[in-house]
Amino acid sequence: MNAKPAAVPAKSELEAFWMPFTANRQFKANPRLLARAEGMHYWTAEGRRILDAVAGLWCVNAGHGRREIADAVAAQLATMEFAPTFQMGHPAAFELANRLAAIAPPGLDRIFFTNSGSESVDTALKIAIAYQRARGQASRFRVIGREKGYHGVGFGGISVGGIVNNRKFFAASMLPGVDHLPHTLSLEHNAFSRGLPQWGAHLANELERLIALHDASTIAAVIVEPISGSAGVILPPVGYLKRLREICDKHDILLIFDEVITGFGRIGSPFAAQAFEVTPDLMTTAKGLTNGAIPMGAVFAARKIYDAFMQGPEQTIELFHGYTYSAHPAACAAALATLDIYAREGLLTRAAELAPRMEEAVHSLRGLPGVIDTRNCGLIGAVELEPRSGRPGSRGYDVFLKCFERGVMVRQTGDIIALSPPLIVEPAQLATIAEVLGGAIRDTA
Numbered sequence: 496m497n498a499k500p501a502a503v504p505a506k507s508e509l510e511a512f513w514m515p516f517t518a519n520r521q522f523k524a525n526p527r528l529l530a531r532a533e534g535m536h537y538w539t540a541e542g543r544r545i546l547d548a549v550a551g552l553w554c555v556n557a558g559h560g561r562r563e564i565a566d567a568v569a570a571q572l573a574t575m576e577f578a579p580t581f582q583m584g585h586p587a588a589f590e591l592a593n594r595l596a597a598i599a600p601p602g603l604d605r606i607f608f609t610n611s612g613s614e615s616v617d618t619a620l621k622i623a624i625a626y627q628r629a630r631g632q633a634s635r636f637r638v639i640g641r642e643k644g645y646h647g648v649g650f651g652g653i654s655v656g657g658i659v660n661n662r663k664f665f666a667a668s669m670l671p672g673v674d675h676l677p678h679t680l681s682l683e684h685n686a687f688s689r690g691l692p693q694w695g696a697h698l699a700n701e702l703e704r705l706i707a708l709h710d711a712s713t714i715a716a717v718i719v720e721p722i723s724g725s726a727g728v729i730l731p732p733v734g735y736l737k738r739l740r741e742i743c744d745k746h747d748i749l750l751i752f753d754e755v756i757t758g759f760g761r762i763g764s765p766f767a768a769q770a771f772e773v774t775p776d777l778m779t780t781a782k783g784l785t786n787g788a789i790p791m792g793a794v795f796a797a798r799k800i801y802d803a804f805m806q807g808p809e810q811t812i813e814l815f816h817g818y819t820y821s822a823h824p825a826a827c828a829a830a831l832a833t834l835d836i837y838a839r840e841g842l843l844t845r846a847a848e849l850a851p852r853m854e855e856a857v858h859s860l861r862g863l864p865g866v867i868d869t870r871n872c873g874l875i876g877a878v879e880l881e882p883r884s885g886r887p888g889s890r891g892y893d894v895f896l897k898c899f900e901r902g903v904m905v906r907q908t909g910d911i912i913a914l915s916p917p918l919i920v921e922p923a924q925l926a927t928i929a930e931v932l933g934g935a936i937r938d939t940a
């Protein structure tokens with residue numbers, strides 16, 4: 496279905512929308528407007544075709560314009576646009592929870608619905624802390640995050656996150672008792688690694704140091720992204736996540752994986768937990784859950800966590816938490832249709848097949864002017880550029896802009912360019928992405 500040609504807003508009409516995570520004045524002086532999308536492509540409001548190398552924003556895993564999702568949402572809205580899930584329910588919510596439990600890592604079969612990654616993270620943190628109390632360990636209130644971690648923008652998420660610009664404005668309003676592991680990015684040891692870097696598993700042992708400092712009896716949970724996305728694609732060194740799991744087990748601390756970007760096939764299995772063979776106790780997801788079509792998130796909890804709440808009189812509300820739109824019917828319809836597509840087209844494992852092509856494409860950029868690292872895992876890739884002296888981020892922005900002018904949409908974080916194309920990408924398109932990105936790097940050097 497082709498939408499009507501987009502009415503391009505006049506410059507004066509751009510002011511009212513306070514854009515998220517955007518340099519508003521820079522953007523509004525020179526706007527980039529997307530008007531239509533299908534398959535691997537967007538079309539701009541002016542009608543230019545753009546190859547989508549980031550799946551929208553890491554979310555459109557099955558590619559754009561999926562008819563089945565639009566139809567399922569339309570049918571649901573026509574039948575019942577909303578139903579409460581507080582002391583009420585509707586069938587699609589239960590069906591979706593069962594479908595998700597069926598593809599989850601072992602034992603993570605209790606599902607709490609949210610509307611975004613940020614809400615999933617705050618939900619998981621609240622479940623972790625409340626769980627400790629429910630099992631008689633209320634002194635465990637601390638949460639350990641990681642430097643450069645991104646866990647959305649709720650107060651919980653920015654507290655455990657490790658991105659300074661998200662934190663510094665709100666320093667006085669952070670969760671108490673949070674500490675951070677070191678991040679695992681080391682160009683000195685790991686530059687140009689293909690797949691997971693070999694150096695750095697020992698960085699997980701820093702958790703032992705934090706436990707020695709705070710005492711395990713004060714720590715509820717550790718939260719990490721299996722692969723950090725927002726900070727510019729930081730991969731876990733071989734053995735690192737297993738080590739974190741061992742230390743958490745030893746000290747009876749919950750391990751939370753934030754799989755908002757790694758979930759739903761990004762690295763070749765439904766979740767990174769399965770690809771890395773490390774099972775967390777809680778897992779946060781969003782994005783690919785509905786192919787980005789309708790906002791939705793989900794927290795996957797281990798059975799033991801859910802069971803710990805199911806005590807006391809039956810009329811008790813066990814967890815005082817939820818959103819008006821938890822398991823919104825339209826979102827459930829979108830998610831069910833999305834899971835159907837993933838299953839039918841084998842998309843949750845396709846990234847494993849394409850990973851060598853992605854690796855080839857990304858590492859072909861090694862040697863270009865200013866390229867100080869190339870890294871990859873599954874259908875995630877990144878190119879790190881030497882920052883221009885005194886102007887960090889300007890080189891990354893110029894490369895991003897040049898790619899867009901030349902018909903490829905990449906994602907820029909500082910001087911790192913991240914790639915995360917829809918899982919339907921064809922090898923030739925991966926080569927095109929690398930070619931255009933390479934040209935942009937050369938021409939902005």
Ligand code: PXG
Nearest residue numbers: 611612613645646647720724725753755756
């Ligand atoms: N956790 C992780 C790991 C994420 O990547 C969130 C939580 C928050 O999700 P919501 O739905 O509240 O935005 C995210 C979001 C980027 C980029 O460029 C990444 C995200 C969002 C926007 C841009 O890497 N991830």
